Amino acid sequence: MSTFVLVHGSWHDGSAFQAVIKHLEAKGHQAFAPTIKGHGKGVNKNVNHAECTQSIVDYIVDKDLTDIVLLGHSFGGTIITKVAEAISERIRRLIFFDAFVLNDGESLTDNIPPNSQVLFDKLAFESDDHTMMMPFEIWREMFLNDADLQLAQSSYAQLSSEPYQPWIDKLDLKLFYSLPIPKSYLYCTEDNTLPQGEWGWHPRMSNRLGQFRLVQMPGGHEVMFSNPIGLAEKIIMAGRD
Amino acid sequence: MSTFVLVHGSWHDGSAFQAVIKHLEAKGHQAFAPTIKGHGKGVNKNVNHAECTQSIVDYIVDKDLTDIVLLGHSFGGTIITKVAEAISERIRRLIFFDAFVLNDGESLTDNIPPNSQVLFDKLAFESDDHTMMMPFEIWREMFLNDADLQLAQSSYAQLSSEPYQPWIDKLDLKLFYSLPIPKSYLYCTEDNTLPQGEWGWHPRMSNRLGQFRLVQMPGGHEVMFSNPIGLAEKIIMAGRD
Amino acid sequence: MSTFVLVHGSWHDGSAFQAVIKHLEAKGHQAFAPTIKGHGKGVNKNVNHAECTQSIVDYIVDKDLTDIVLLGHSFGGTIITKVAEAISERIRRLIFFDAFVLNDGESLTDNIPPNSQVLFDKLAFESDDHTMMMPFEIWREMFLNDADLQLAQSSYAQLSSEPYQPWIDKLDLKLFYSLPIPKSYLYCTEDNTLPQGEWGWHPRMSNRLGQFRLVQMPGGHEVMFSNPIGLAEKIIMAGRD
Numbered sequence: 001m002s003t004f005v006l007v008h009g010s011w012h013d014g015s016a017f018q019a020v021i022k023h024l025e026a027k028g029h030q031a032f033a034p035t036i037k038g039h040g041k042g043v044n045k046n047v048n049h050a051e052c053t054q055s056i057v058d059y060i061v062d063k064d065l066t067d068i069v070l071l072g073h074s075f076g077g078t079i080i081t082k083v084a085e086a087i088s089e090r091i092r093r094l095i096f097f098d099a100f101v102l103n104d105g106e107s108l109t110d111n112i113p114p115n116s117q118v119l120f121d122k123l124a125f126e127s128d129d130h131t132m133m134m135p136f137e138i139w140r141e142m143f144l145n146d147a148d149l150q151l152a153q154s155s156y157a158q159l160s161s162e163p164y165q166p167w168i169d170k171l172d173l174k175l176f177y178s179l180p181i182p183k184s185y186l187y188c189t190e191d192n193t194l195p196q197g198e199w200g201w202h203p204r205m206s207n208r209l210g211q212f213r214l215v216q217m218p219g220g221h222e223v224m225f226s227n228p229i230g231l232a233e234k235i236i237m238a239g240r241d
Numbered sequence: 242m243s244t245f246v247l248v249h250g251s252w253h254d255g256s257a258f259q260a261v262i263k264h265l266e267a268k269g270h271q272a273f274a275p276t277i278k279g280h281g282k283g284v285n286k287n288v289n290h291a292e293c294t295q296s297i298v299d300y301i302v303d304k305d306l307t308d309i310v311l312l313g314h315s316f317g318g319t320i321i322t323k324v325a326e327a328i329s330e331r332i333r334r335l336i337f338f339d340a341f342v343l344n345d346g347e348s349l350t351d352n353i354p355p356n357s358q359v360l361f362d363k364l365a366f367e368s369d370d371h372t373m374m375m376p377f378e379i380w381r382e383m384f385l386n387d388a389d390l391q392l393a394q395s396s397y398a399q400l401s402s403e404p405y406q407p408w409i410d411k412l413d414l415k416l417f418y419s420l421p422i423p424k425s426y427l428y429c430t431e432d433n434t435l436p437q438g439e440w441g442w443h444p445r446m447s448n449r450l451g452q453f454r455l456v457q458m459p460g461g462h463e464v465m466f467s468n469p470i471g472l473a474e475k476i477i478m479a480g481r482d
Numbered sequence: 483m484s485t486f487v488l489v490h491g492s493w494h495d496g497s498a499f500q501a502v503i504k505h506l507e508a509k510g511h512q513a514f515a516p517t518i519k520g521h522g523k524g525v526n527k528n529v530n531h532a533e534c535t536q537s538i539v540d541y542i543v544d545k546d547l548t549d550i551v552l553l554g555h556s557f558g559g560t561i562i563t564k565v566a567e568a569i570s571e572r573i574r575r576l577i578f579f580d581a582f583v584l585n586d587g588e589s590l591t592d593n594i595p596p597n598s599q600v601l602f603d604k605l606a607f608e609s610d611d612h613t614m615m616m617p618f619e620i621w622r623e624m625f626l627n628d629a630d631l632q633l634a635q636s637s638y639a640q641l642s643s644e645p646y647q648p649w650i651d652k653l654d655l656k657l658f659y660s661l662p663i664p665k666s667y668l669y670c671t672e673d674n675t676l677p678q679g680e681w682g683w684h685p686r687m688s689n690r691l692g693q694f695r696l697v698q699m700p701g702g703h704e705v706m707f708s709n710p711i712g713l714a715e716k717i718i719m720a721g722r723d
Binding site for chain 3: 438461
């Protein structure tokens with residue numbers, strides 16, 4: 001039985017994984033989904049990437065979790081790479097779940113298509129607090145493409161605005177790329193939030209990992225909502241041994 | 242409940258969607274599959290792309306269909322873009338189903354691999370009436386790759402020669418690319434009629450749509466024959482809200 | 483009913499297909515899985531590509547098999563192209579199953595990523611007998627990504643070291659590319675042994691075949707172990723008519 005720590009992506013907080021955790025626990029595993037600093041509703045959004053990382057490091061160390069399978073979803077991929085640098089000895093395997101794998105020295109925004117860069121720059125600039133709110137139409141069409149309108153709406157209601165600074169911070173990842181921790185990439189085959197092909201999640205991001213275990217499942221970027229049991233099953237496969 | 246108008250591709254007529262329509266109706270939807278001018282057996286094949294488009298516009302206007310989900314298969318993708326320009330106010334959503342999405346100013350033949358251009362040029366040149374007949378071996382291996390020989394044969398018997406002029410007409414699509422109509426791309430993952438990769442349907446064609454809802458299903462280019470119920474289910478998903 | 487000859491890949495011998503053959507026979511087909519010369523445990527590994535090919539030609543001729551569906555897995559793809567040149571009249575269809583399709587004049591190692599070339603060069607150089615043994619971690623993560631650790635271990639125990647000479651022999655394939663034998667490519671969608679994308683199996687290798695029948699299934703490079711019944715079903719589809 002494994003200990004999973006699931007790190008959410010942008011606009012989310014740890015509650016996004018509620019149904020997934022329930023199923024992982026039903027299968028006998030331990031699973032935790034901390035909320036990254038500056039994320040969730042009603043909190044101070046003035047954070048940088050290092051503070052985001054530190055909040056997850058603190059969570060794992062405070063609970064003294066060891067031998068963990070550490071999963072990062074989407075933006076959470078940038079977090080788990082830096083968490084792995086900080087506390088590699090506690091980590092048995094990393095799972096990148098439709099997640100960013102940055103090259104050394106890059107920021108997240110260096111890795112999204114030019115038109116998306118323009119959109120998110122604009123959203124952050126127009127906000128009061130250097131955050132981006134997700135436009136509903138993008139959420140429904142690009143993120144929840146595998147769900148009905150009702151689920152697109154109910155899941156949208158759980159979102160909160162995303163701090164922009166962690167997206168533009170350049171990350172030193174030299175240590176990460178020297179770590180011998182085993183890695184998996186879990187890819188949802190209908191995920192089109194990064195347009196498939198030249199700018200897509202897989203194989204563009206995944207291949208940066210070098211040797212990794214590829215696991216795929218049907219669905220879009222938010223299968224924790226549209227198919228949480230299926231996702232839990234694939235997390236178990238991606239994380240076994 | 243939705244009103245679907247399904248526009249067939251080359252070599253076909255509207256009857257190709259018979260089994261799909263039956264299932265859409267069984268689920269409570271309205272569904273129509275007009276035959277494009279110059280298509281089908283025993284008709285005058287001397288048509289250009291504008292006449293093809295006009296025949297579908299006329300069908301929709303004559304029946305006074307509104308709030309429609311307009312689907313185009315393959316070549317039919319080039320038709321629905323021009324229909325959308327003509328009667329955008331009647332269209333709720335466009336579905337491109339393994340369909341061409343042309344760039345402004347291009348023709349269909351600008352979008353197929355060089356060896357296919359040569360083949361179809363030759364077929365049209367050698368015909369009496371500037372049409373192309375589908376060679377059976379290509380149909381069986383590339384179009385019906387997911388079916389048995391019997392279905393490849395029975396579906397082949399329904400084909401008729403395809404007018405070449407609509408394939409080589411250059412289309413002005415500036416208005417199309419300014420329309421705010423929501424769009425879906427429905428892709429069959431074993432469709433190899435355009436060779437997957439550099440010249441493939443998805444993501445090459447689909448990404449031209451900008452924001453779109455991606456839906457995928459197993460199967461080749463002719464799932465209306467090899468899996469009509471599965472196709473109907475995916476059309477419903479692609480077309481919902 | 484068909485006669486299948488299944489040619490294994492590197493590190494394997496014919497016993498890799500045991501469970502697949504059982505299922506093919508249960509469905510009424512004949513199926514054979516010869517061991518390529520220089521492959522398997524306890525044999526002389528000093529072979530070149532021509533000798534490998536000849537051993538399969540001899541097997542087919544000695545048994546006087548005709549009208550066969552000849553399948554090659556992985557490295558076995560390079561064998562069946564040369565077998566087809568030698569005895570094309572006995573072959574009804576070729577199936578490339580996650581297999582190399584070399585361009586005329588190339589070797590297998592010309593077709594793997596630079597870092598893999600370095601790895602296998604090193605393994606061969608360090609061996610006593612110009613062979614490469616498969617490192618277990620690569621086997622478990624990249625080849626058996628769709629299986630549990632126990633199956634990764636039990637299948638690994640069946641491997642033997644792979645002669646390197648057949649990997650570096652340049653193959654004259656002019657005749658192969660002129661043969662009118664129908665071809666199928668069977669691709670497992672989670673096969674990451676060649677990294678998906680620029681260096682991947684499909685569509686990079688498959689498109690070299692020109693017209694071919696595409697069949698896909700879920701799974702990694704070694705579905706003969708992780709899903710032999712599913713593989714047998716797809717072989718039947720790839721090989722029908």
